[in-house]
Amino acid sequence: MEIDGAIFDLDGTLLDSIGLWFEAGRRYLMGQGVTPSSEFLQKLKPLQAWQWADLILEEYDIPASKEDITAELYRLMAENYRSSAVLKPGCLELLRRMRAADVRLCIATATDRALFEPALRRLGLTELFHAILTCREAGHGKDRPDIYWKALDLLGTRQERTMVFEDSLHAIRTAAGAGFRVTAVCDRFSQSEEGAIRALAEQYITSFSQLLDNGEEDPPHADEIHQEPPH
Numbered sequence: 001m002e003i004d005g006a007i008f009d010l011d012g013t014l015l016d017s018i019g020l021w022f023e024a025g026r027r028y029l030m031g032q033g034v035t036p037s038s039e040f041l042q043k044l045k046p047l048q049a050w051q052w053a054d055l056i057l058e059e060y061d062i063p064a065s066k067e068d069i070t071a072e073l074y075r076l077m078a079e080n081y082r083s084s085a086v087l088k089p090g091c092l093e094l095l096r097r098m099r100a101a102d103v104r105l106c107i108a109t110a111t112d113r114a115l116f117e118p119a120l121r122r123l124g125l126t127e128l129f130h131a132i133l134t135c136r137e138a139g140h141g142k143d144r145p146d147i148y149w150k151a152l153d154l155l156g157t158r159q160e161r162t163m164v165f166e167d168s169l170h171a172i173r174t175a176a177g178a179g180f181r182v183t184a185v186c187d188r189f190s191q192s193e194e195g196a197i198r199a200l201a202e203q204y205i206t207s208f209s210q211l212l213d214n215g216e217e218d219p220p221h222a223d224e225i226h227q228e229p230p231h
Helices: 018-030 036-046 048-061 065-081 091-100 114-122 146-155 169-177 189-198
Strands: 005-008 104-109 131-134 162-166 181-185 201-205
Touching: 005 131, 005 146, 018 036, 018 048, 036 048, 036 065, 065 114, 065 131, 065 201, 091 104, 114 131, 131 146, 131 162, 146 162, 162 169, 169 189, 181 189
Parallel strands: 005 104, 005 162, 104 131, 162 181, 181 201
Antiparallel strands: none
């Protein structure tokens, strides 16, 4: 994997946190006397958090405003990020090795800063990244590649030597469609789409630990952080 830069999604890629979002949505609706279907919760996945209220109001007769729903969802998720969000296995070690090898690192996420920044500080990630960018700041969700282009500008690296790490099919499709190299990171909430994800990604990993199994004691050079995709 010959790279000078890496753009990482946050939820489902660096953090094992997609389930926390679904749980927040479920808790909110249960509090309103509604039991959401798993199919409805899946509809929430490709949306930014601030879009969830629109879908909830379309689907269910909730006596609340969009602003009230969003505020309560954010309160529930802020609590989850502060106390419950955990890193994917091998993530921290890989980031440290990349940083030591002078690979420039950026987070590109649909989640708002006020929610995830406490988790980054708690988990020791803040100092490892050269830049952090949200979809709100980029002006569009990951249905458009704007966030990847803006992240690339922040890193100052060439596209062909920059790897995007994503877990979800819709984001992988966007990044790959814009010509970015993509490493797909397996997440239990996107495993049903594994075939389509593999077809788009340069490689597919089930754990960041796969990228660490190179038998070297010292942090590798950027050009040496490599593992063939599983067959």
